[in-house]
Amino acid sequence: MKILIIGATGTIGSKIYQSLKNDGYEVYGAHRNNQEYPVDITDKQSINLLFQKLPKLDAVINAAGTASWKTLSELTEDDYYLGIQSKLMGQVNLVHIAKEHLVDNGSITLTTGILAEHYEPNAVALSLVNGGIHSFVNSASNELDRGIRLNVVAPGAIAGDFPTDKKFAGYYPIVIEEAIKLYKQTLTEKITGQILKKY
Ligand SMILES: NC(=O)c1ccc[n+]([C@@H]2O[C@H](COP(=O)([O-])OP(=O)(O)OC[C@H]3O[C@@H](n4cnc5c(N)ncnc54)[C@H](OP(=O)(O)O)[C@@H]3O)[C@@H](O)[C@H]2O)c1
Numbered sequence: 239m240k241i242l243i244i245g246a247t248g249t250i251g252s253k254i255y256q257s258l259k260n261d262g263y264e265v266y267g268a269h270r271n272n273q274e275y276p277v278d279i280t281d282k283q284s285i286n287l288l289f290q291k292l293p294k295l296d297a298v299i300n301a302a303g304t305a306s307w308k309t310l311s312e313l314t315e316d317d318y319y320l321g322i323q324s325k326l327m328g329q330v331n332l333v334h335i336a337k338e339h340l341v342d343n344g345s346i347t348l349t350t351g352i353l354a355e356h357y358e359p360n361a362v363a364l365s366l367v368n369g370g371i372h373s374f375v376n377s378a379s380n381e382l383d384r385g386i387r388l389n390v391v392a393p394g395a396i397a398g399d400f401p402t403d404k405k406f407a408g409y410y411p412i413v414i415e416e417a418i419k420l421y422k423q424t425l426t427e428k429i430t431g432q433i434l435k436k437y
Contacts, residue, residue, distance in 0.1 A: 240264045240295045241425070242288075244277055244332070245302030249399050250349065253414045254299055254421050261422075266292055269302060279303060279328030282335070289339040297345040297425055298336050303328050305363040318363055325350075326367040330374060333388060343385035347424040348375065352394040352437045356407035368392070372433050379431030387430035393417040394437025409437045 245251035246267025258265045268275035277288040305321025329348045354368035379388040395406035420434040
């Protein structure tokens with residue numbers, strides 16, 4: 239199974255990459271500063287080029303995307319557009335491009351997080367894009383051809399990035415292995431349109 243991980247050097251992406259490699263999969267890691275497989279999810283052309291370099295992938299997992307961390311009062315319209323261009327439309331464009339390039343019955347996995355449904359100060363803009371992606375996956379998964387599946391993993395804060403004794407959005411951090419299990423579930427189980435949450 240040939241699997242592409244976007245955001246492969248991040249807190250989440252690096253652990254997905256390593257775990258899938260350890261399991262014996264053929265894994266490719268991409269991110270903006272990667273020499274061999276550079277990609278910027280805010281740029282459609284860059285996503286297209288990546289898929290042209292990596293034909294006949296069985297799966298793509300995205301663990302990249304950002305948004306502004308500010309209070310509601312501080313957020314400007316441009317601040318919202320950062321998240322809309324990156325974590326929201328970056329992942330939506332990825333789906334549009336991946337669905338044309340993956341093999342039949344291929345799998346697309348996106349990443350959101352706990353902020354889609356739980357409040358944390360300064361995270362309004364992230365909540366917006368996470369919620370948008372959940373609705374998108376719920377709907378768009380019904381319109382994919384050739385058996386292509388689309389799911390999203392929504393983790394809580396990852397322990398290590400966050401202190402384990404402090405709550406984030408009302409919940410204690412999870413260990414990364416719990417999130418990795420969900421990403422693997424999207425690869426190995428015949429599920430689609432699912433929002434796999436762990437927090
Ligand atoms: N960490 C957590 O506790 C946590 C919890 C729940 C959800 N999440 C979500 O999970 C996702 C990943 O989080 P993370 O903490 O693992 O991030 P991270 O540690 O900041 O890593 C981000 C990864 O994505 C790449 N990247 C950043 N912007 C990119 C872009 N525009 N195009 C392509 N690659 C890009 C980075 O490499 P380059 O800089 O080289 O591009 C890096 O490999 C985010 O959407 C985050 O909101 C994180």
